[in-house]
């Protein structure tokens with residue numbers, strides 16, 4: 001079999017070539033109506049996306065960052081509050097917190113899933129905060145700041161462990177805002193409710209990004225807030241449109257955070273393919289696991305708890321010599337990424353928060369060892385084998401996966 005010479009980290013051309021006629025139809029419809037902002041295409045997409053997420057409402061906005069910020073503002077997060085989240089996320093999560101006037105407080109992650117560790121969340125709330133039952137408010141002892149919200153990030157396409165997070169949020173009266181920007185279609189089995197729940201339906205509000213590289217991506221910027229709370233939905237709608245419920249009647253100051261009709265039309269067309277794309281990602285992940293399993297323990301594969309159905313926005317493995325592996329793969333024509341190399345508490349932008357190296361050891365160790373392998377729905381068997389073979393060449397040259405009969409790898413996987 002001849003091997004593909006270049007495997008990109010993600011291929012954004014293929015899906016758009018595949019859908020070109022449909023996307024051009026959307027463009028023509030928008031041009032002929034000249035309804036560029038808002039309108040029926042946006043309303044239709046909002047309807048479809050809310051249904052997809054098992055939420056009552058989806059409010060389309062300009063980006064995932066706007067979605068997070070509007071969700072926080074709608075929930076009443078404001079000046080001086082503490083908002084709990086993780087440090088191994090894209091900076092948009094904490095930009096939204098700061099821009100709402102609040103301060104991020106980082107909680108340690110679970111070593112295996114890389115998501116917020118509910119036990120650490122409980123420790124923080126029980127040991128470092130007091131709950132004032134009269135006003136149902138949680139106060140951080142050392143800073144006297146009210147703790148009002150928690151943002152679990154469904155990182156890499158896998159839901160955080162939501163049952164205990166929701167239970168703690170209830171007990172300490174915190175608003176839960178899911179950062180579902182990487183998790184369109186991901187599911188979590190809730191023991192509390194004895195059913196599978198969709199990302200975007202579990203928190204009071206949830207934020208999605210439609211940045212082009214996301215599982216559901218626009219041909220430009222886009223995002224959405226989902227919620228089943230009518231009042232939250234009403235507030236987010238106002239915030240995205242200059243605080244107006246009716247044209248030129250401004251109840252509050254808001255933002256210019258609307259979604260284009262063009263993007264909504266593209267997204268509606270892509271949403272119809274999302275389950276198929278997510279299924280392809282899951283199959284690629286399963287194949288990667290079969291091919292790479294013999295490399296344990298030098299290579300750590302993604303851990304999927306049995307209460308989780310992830311959508312593999314990224315396929316993230318862990319190795320001691322991450323830079324070495326990346327260089328080796330680059331030499332074999334294989335693109336990789338790191339999500340993310342510097343945890344937020346150690347970023348220059350957040351020096352003023354006062355964190356130091358060593359404050360979040362699990363997060364820091366993971367950041368030094370993770371690497372994201374190519375993952376996109378259109379990947380081929382040959383590409384998956386080429387990547388796995390190149391990883392094996394680096395970690396265990398004599399055990400090269402490429403040379404091994406498929407059945408043997410499958411039997412061990």
Ligand SMILES: *Cc1c(COP(=O)(O)O)cnc(C)c1O
Pocket residue numbers: 063064065066089090092093153179181182208209210211222223
């Ligand atoms: C992409 C992303 C965002 C921000 O989304 P934008 O649409 O780029 O503003 C926020 N959080 C996470 C975890 C993301 O991956």
